[in-house]
Amino acid sequence: xxxxxxxxxxxxxxxxxxxxxxxxxxxxxxxxxxxxxxxxxxxxxxxxxxxxxxxxxxxxxxxxxxxxxxxxxxxxxxxxxxxxxxxxxxxxxxxxxxxxxxxxxxxxxxxxxxxxxxxxxxxxx
Amino acid sequence: xxxxxxxxxxxxxxxxxxxxxxxxxxxxxxxxxxxxxxxxxxxxxxxxxxxxxxxxxxxxxxxxxxxxxxxxxxxxxxxxxxxxxxxxxxxxxxxxxxxxxxxxxxxxxxxxxxxxxxxxxxxxx
Numbered sequence: 692x693x694x695x696x697x698x699x700x701x702x703x704x705x706x707x708x709x710x711x712x713x714x715x716x717x718x719x720x721x722x723x724x725x726x727x728x729x730x731x732x733x734x735x736x737x738x739x740x741x742x743x744x745x746x747x748x749x750x751x752x753x754x755x756x757x758x759x760x761x762x763x764x765x766x767x768x769x770x771x772x773x774x775x776x777x778x779x780x781x782x783x784x785x786x787x788x789x790x791x792x793x794x795x796x797x798x799x800x801x802x803x804x805x806x807x808x809x810x811x812x813x814x815x816x
Numbered sequence: 817x818x819x820x821x822x823x824x825x826x827x828x829x830x831x832x833x834x835x836x837x838x839x840x841x842x843x844x845x846x847x848x849x850x851x852x853x854x855x856x857x858x859x860x861x862x863x864x865x866x867x868x869x870x871x872x873x874x875x876x877x878x879x880x881x882x883x884x885x886x887x888x889x890x891x892x893x894x895x896x897x898x899x900x901x902x903x904x905x906x907x908x909x910x911x912x913x914x915x916x917x918x919x920x921x922x923x924x925x926x927x928x929x930x931x932x933x934x935x936x937x938x939x940x941x
Contacts, residue, residue, distance in 0.1 A: 727892070727903055729903070729916040729918070729936065730938070731938065731939050732938055732939060732940060733938040733940065734938065735905065735913060735914075735916060735938060736905065736916060767852070769899050769920060769922055769931065769932075770899060771896035771897055771898045771899030772896055772897055773896045774894050774895060774896030774899045774900055774901065775896075775899055775901075776899065776900075776901040776920035776932065778852055778854070778920065778932050778934070780860065780861065788860060789860075791854040791860060791861060791934060791936075793854070793918045793920065793932065793934040795894060795901035795903065795918065795920075797894055806894065807894075807901065807903050807918065809903070809916060809918040809934050809936065811854065811916075811934065811936030811937075811938075811939070812936075812939050813855070813856065813857055813858040813859065813860060813936075814856050814857060814936070814937050814939055815857060815858065
């Protein structure tokens, strides 16, 4: 377990807690302007901070009322000096994982930033 | 553009070409035993080489006959010294991208390996 792994884990934990808290400014924090988001619902991709923010507006539109649930299961982090990625399953409002999450992070000016998110559920034919 | 970026790109290009060629041994090559795959259809995840191979058996079951199409669009690679990730859109048998792809790679014993794949399509409510 490297120091970088722990630093990346802290960024991910803070982001996930902000999602549960519905704290949009903290959710958006630690993301660069070139964020590329692949979310569960359409569109195919969202690029840049305005489009990234819109995905969370949509998420909360479908989860109004009640406390948020967004729990990472089996989180695995691979962290190098300036590039890292992580994958996990996601419990969202239920006891079993229903989503998959992959994050790509880059360290810029000494800060780890989430440059890429990929959230999905399996799609049957 | 770093040398590592070019080395990672070569691994991804070889893997994508093998998918188009339906060359299973080359598809499976450059993957470690701890591969974690999040595929388009269920299951939620596939872990290890046997389960990873099964996802490609399923893929070709649905694309029998005719040449395979598997074209990466807007491929972006972030490569450090020993950890890298990449994201792209995917054209599969049609003119427009329909899938999203994220790859996580690690360098072990001097070789870049694809430790994680996440393929998905957006899911409507």
